[in-house]
Amino acid sequence: MSHKKILLNFERNGTSHTLDSYLKRGGYQTLAEKIPALSPTEVMEEVKKSGIRGRGGAGFPAGIKWSFLPKDSDKPVYLICNGDEGEPGTFKDRVIMEENPHMLIEGMILACYAINAKHAYIYIRGEYGFALERVRAAVKEAYDAGYLGKPLKGTNYVPEITVHKGAGAYVVGDETGLMNSIEGKKGQTRNKPPFPAIEGLYKCPTIINNVETLASVPWIIANGGEAYHKIGTEKSSGTKLLSVSGHVRKPGVYEVELGYSFMDFLNNEAGGIIGGRKLKAVIPGGSSTPVLLPEDIKDMTIDYESIAAAGSSLGSGAVIVIAEGTCMVKLLEVLTHFYHHESCGQCTPCREGTGWLHQVVKRIEEGKGKMEDLDLLTSITKHIAFHTVCPLGDAACGPVDSFVEKFREEFEEHIKQGGCPYGGKFVRFQEKV
């Protein structure tokens, strides 16, 4: 099946990130052609009509999010582009920022216009050095060319964008943590409510969207919200970038229309399982989403509803494919280590609980586990999830619960055997020559 390309509508030839290349493929046309005839409210309406859902992980409809801004506030409004792509397995925004940054900038200009933002920020995670370089260069090009810093054609509105580099913290992917980071504070999240749309950056109304969401806006404005809504399914419209990693022949970032069959995607785009092995499990939306077994995904399609029905979540679209022969306990050990390391330490359950989870899983992997430990793990997660300030606590619990539930036998085997049946390390699978 050939898919409509909205975000990756270019040839990857090493020049796609430049302004010239972007203009050649029709870039920035919405600003000249559409904006003079559209009011901010009409831009917002188009985005609402498109039904595009937040691509960062939570899947909240972007247009509705924008309409939460207070109508009668005298405070300035800010727009933030969340480029702190920290979820293990996710690397889709990186492609946009590195290869197609002008589409993101155009999308941000349109979004700024729609919500009348005083200033916009692009927050890029500290580890994305190359993306930062490309986005900075693109923002400079856009300023030089007059797309930024000058009034939009036919309006008085002047869009401004600042690129902000993060310092490397997973928890800053949460919107309020990201705002604290921009404000120069420690990257720790805030209690909600108040939600950012009411009190966000510098205590002003703030809209924060994912890179992929904002980069889709130019197409929506150029072709109309209804055209976008026609792509994909009724409730999950549009295209989605999937970053596939793990035991597949062709890992990478692919743009697919929502509603596409998951098995088809796995076998066609991703090239099937490496080394002709059998599929053992799939984490469909980044490491915090529950793991799925092969039988769960047989009839699953790639959209928010279908994956939710299968018991997991589309999340950020980070598909991690796990082949037969992988130790799930070791994998969980790696994941719990990650969450322990990234816990910001602000609130008690996550600060203390993630370390506890990691130590218990590590003990099981090393063969020193007890049968009671499995119930202990689920009991710890029960007390972390939904009791923390931010969703990091919930994220840390997702894999633990689903791994223990779906691979309980493997955990028991470790305990009975007093060691890891797979030798305690990952096997590097290779294609048979």
Place this chain on the structure above:
Amino acid sequence: MKEVTLTVDGKKITVPAGTLLIDACEQNGIYIPRFCYHKHLFPSGNCRMCLVTIEKNPKPQPSCMTPVADGMVVHTNTPEVAEIRKAVLEFILINHPLDCPICDKAGECMLQDQYMEFSGDKSRFNETKVAKEKLYHFGEKIVYDAERCILCSRCVRITREVSKTNKLGILERGDRSYVALAHGDTLDDDPYAYCVTDNCPVGALTPTYFRFKERVWYLHKTPSVCAGCSRGCNIWIETKDNVIYRVRPRENDAVNKSWMCDFGREYYIYPPKNRAAGVKINHRAVDYGKFVSEVASLLKEHTKETAFVLSAYATNEELTLAKQLTEHLGIKGIFHKKDRVWQESTGEIREDDILIKEDKTPNMAGVKNAFPDAKDINDMVISDFKYAVVWGPGAPLDKVSGLELIVISAMVDQVWDKAKYNLAGRISAEKHGSFTNFEGITQDFRRAIKGENNYDELTFFVDLLKELGVKPIGRTVQEIQNAK
């Protein structure tokens, strides 16, 4: 003010709009356990101990961050909430050392108390605890133990919101976090530093002056009022065997909230060395009865030639009797003085917009209330007088030199040395009475320690009045207060 009505555990309560749920519950007799929440600090919502369930809300909410709303239905006593509390306590105790037997906080530790009340379960944690710095000197005044710290951030918020020095912050991440100062910085020049130790819910921050000195349950707490300046911060003086071991602020929303400055505290902890002692005439010890009768006859004979210099350390009750005395005798030359002034050399702060006032005496307002016509001692014309009763320390020597002096003071100074008649008085920790602060708020305080080889000024005035054949307005603080 607008009021809202909500239901907590099936009970309808009405509180002003904007009240936080945790306070609304507490005002209505439902205590919600907490670590990070402090009513005089901006809520932080990080300890998660105060989570409660609110109907129509899918997740348990921190009651310290949730303002009340009309029609809100809150549950604080359900098995779910009890389980959350147990879980939070279990989490906190994972990395908290169980060194209560050697911890100064034991006995007044919020973690101990709330664990006993809300959990009591055995820990299921069988792994390795995180090891951190056990002895971290935040300067000379305060010591920090990072292992005991539960990272509630109260101390950070105190330096941010109360003393406004912003000295403390939390470094690192996750269970490696710890409270720290900027490199090379100390808390010694933070005038409210000891407040972080009072409000630390566990024994992570301890004052060096009290470390390993005494178990808190042996201390006797006396409500008192700080005599360090005219703010009149409410304090607890904590004593054992007539020795002050510790001084802490006593909560009073109208005066000092939950805070007091370090100068005030050190005023009690390190008692002055130059204390006056005994009763003397011509520098020779005499019988107290003889002293009273000699002073009484002197005052009676030389009423017109006597100046009466008041003490701004005097209690309101003492001042009442002094007024009765001077009125009875007809003494006209009445003066007030500043018993203690700002001492720049000791590093003391002159005045700030937090608590510290420039007037370093506790009861100047009381003096001016009792003797509205008294003049400043600096306006005294020395040639008008031959005798002077000087009450309290700090009288300027040039204003009284050449006069025959009767000095009643708790402190030895140059004036004391020049006096013919000396009676050692008491400091406020040794007295019972009341002070009126600069805002006109009159506050009672009780005697925390016994005076040694000195005399209560109140009793002295009673005896003096009796000697003169006058019935005193009252013989005790209570009687005088009732008589007013």
